[in-house]
Amino acid sequence: MSEHHITLTVNGHISRGMVEGRRSLSDYLRIDAGYTGVHVGCEHGVCGACTVIVDGKAVRSCLMLAVQADGASVVTVEGLAAPDGTLHPVQQALRDAHGLQCGFCTPGIVMTLAALTDGPEPPTAETLLAALSGHICRCTGYQGIRRAARKLAGDPA
Amino acid sequence: MKPAPFDYVAPRTIEEVCQHLAEAGGGASVLAGGQTLMPLLALRMSQPFIVVDINRIEGLRGVSRAKGATRIGPIVRQNDIIGDTALARLLPGLVIATRHVGHHQTRNRGTVGGSISLGEPAAELPATAVALGASIEARSARGVRRIVADAFYLGPYATALEADEFVTGIIFPDWPVDTLTLFREVARRPGDFALVGLIGALAVESGRITRAGIAWFGMGPTPMRARQAEAALIGQSVTGLDIAAIAELAIADTQPFGDHHATEDYRRTVGARIFARTLGETLQARQAA
Numbered sequence: 001m002s003e004h005h006i007t008l009t010v011n012g013h014i015s016r017g018m019v020e021g022r023r024s025l026s027d028y029l030r031i032d033a034g035y036t037g038v039h040v041g042c043e044h045g046v047c048g049a050c051t052v053i054v055d056g057k058a059v060r061s062c063l064m065l066a067v068q069a070d071g072a073s074v075v076t077v078e079g080l081a082a083p084d085g086t087l088h089p090v091q092q093a094l095r096d097a098h099g100l101q102c103g104f105c106t107p108g109i110v111m112t113l114a115a116l117t118d119g120p121e122p123p124t125a126e127t128l129l130a131a132l133s134g135h136i137c138r139c140t141g142y143q144g145i146r147r148a149a150r151k152l153a154g155d156p157a
Numbered sequence: 158m159k160p161a162p163f164d165y166v167a168p169r170t171i172e173e174v175c176q177h178l179a180e181a182g183g184g185a186s187v188l189a190g191g192q193t194l195m196p197l198l199a200l201r202m203s204q205p206f207i208v209v210d211i212n213r214i215e216g217l218r219g220v221s222r223a224k225g226a227t228r229i230g231p232i233v234r235q236n237d238i239i240g241d242t243a244l245a246r247l248l249p250g251l252v253i254a255t256r257h258v259g260h261h262q263t264r265n266r267g268t269v270g271g272s273i274s275l276g277e278p279a280a281e282l283p284a285t286a287v288a289l290g291a292s293i294e295a296r297s298a299r300g301v302r303r304i305v306a307d308a309f310y311l312g313p314y315a316t317a318l319e320a321d322e323f324v325t326g327i328i329f330p331d332w333p334v335d336t337l338t339l340f341r342e343v344a345r346r347p348g349d350f351a352l353v354g355l356i357g358a359l360a361v362e363s364g365r366i367t368r369a370g371i372a373w374f375g376m377g378p379t380p381m382r383a384r385q386a387e388a389a390l391i392g393q394s395v396t397g398l399d400i401a402a403i404a405e406l407a408i409a410d411t412q413p414f415g416d417h418h419a420t421e422d423y424r425r426t427v428g429a430r431i432f433a434r435t436l437g438e439t440l441q442a443r444q445a446a
Contacts, residue, residue, distance in 0.1 A: 001162035021165025021208060022198070043158060044196035048262060057236075057265040063195040064266065065188075067165055068210060112262060133347040134260030 231270020
């Protein structure tokens with residue numbers, strides 16, 4: 001069983017750790033680095049709750065080893081709001097549209113929408129709604145989440 | 158669940174990967190995108206003692222042109238295939254099929270080589286490789302060989318790869334620029350594996366079909382090539398085809414299974430319908446263009 005030194009950037013801060021090969025990125029972020037906004041639901045890539053942004057792209061952090069993130073730049077939900085507490089547009093849109101109930105799936109959904117809306121091209125509503133298929137909300141509060149996504153794409157609906 | 162302990166290595170060269178695989182004697186897993194391997198590890202359905210991560214190998218990245226063919230590096234991410242405008246022109250079938258693989262989030266990590274090597278019978282990319290006539294380049298310490306996709310898939314998750322081999326490239330032959338693409342899949346939800354799926358390419362010259370490659374996914378233990386339908390199409394004029402009869406021929410080359418999602422009969426019935434509809438619509442769109 002191998003152990004590895006890793007150094008990555010999490011929300012703009014350097015994070016260093018010593019991890020076993022089998023350590024998932026989600027467990028590293030939550031347990032070793034303390035970013036408990038990374039929610040771990042199914043731990044095998046089905047639910048989407050653990051989604052974070054790695055080098056600009058939304059990925060499931062339970063489907064990546066921590067050691068694979070060595071040298072990467074990671075953003076978790078803790079890294080989105082401004083230091084003064086001003087919400088990221090995605091967070092604000094979900095709030096305005098009542099796009100959450102219990103909140104367990106929310107950080108993952110926020111990170112998927114943020115990766116796309118902060119990407120090189122403004123996404124269409126269709127793109128955002130399709131990307132939401134990678135998330136499960138067991139409160140089934142999908143309509144509010146979809147409203148928020150449409151609003152982010154500039155759709156009046 | 159957490160994976161059982163394993164050693165992790167991330168070699169920088171193909172030779173080092175070959176050496177690890179040779180030494181492991183079947184106890185190694187190759188990690189490409191990890192979107193299937195990681196769940197298998199987490200559920201402890203797979204317990205390799207060493208995981209060989211190929212993501213840091215420069216030579217396995219990227220899409221390149223070889224003579225008369227396009228070579229896809231095994232660690233090219235599925236979302237990079239979707240966003241590749243040159244590929245959309247060269248291999249539209251591959252780009253369209255890749256849009257249906259998993260979810261946006263898994264396609265950001267998931268690779269072409271990973272999906273091709275896994276051989277999930279209901280997955281899009283193995284069937285795409287079979288339909289488009291791709292070859293799979295496999296390397297080991299013993300050397301390099303190319304296996305045509307048609308001969309690569311032996312059963313569910315069973316491929317012609319030996320335990321010490323791994324995929325170093327997928328080579329798609331060129332098709333004429335105005336080749337028609339057939340694609341349709343029926344799935345319960347976006348991102349689910351297909352209950353029934355179909356991918357095909359038809360090259361047309363002066364109104365006649367000169368080349369055809371068609372494969373099913375979710376319709377048998379491997380991607381199922383619709384040989385009889387291909388043979389019936391080649392040489393035919395694109396107008397006045399007996400589409401229903403060709404759909405029946407295409408279904409004759411499947412071995413669908415029944416499970417709690419769909420019965421064998423359902424898969425055959427839906428398969429024939431989507432085949433006829435997709436072929437009909439594609440030819441109609443060509444006529445209109």
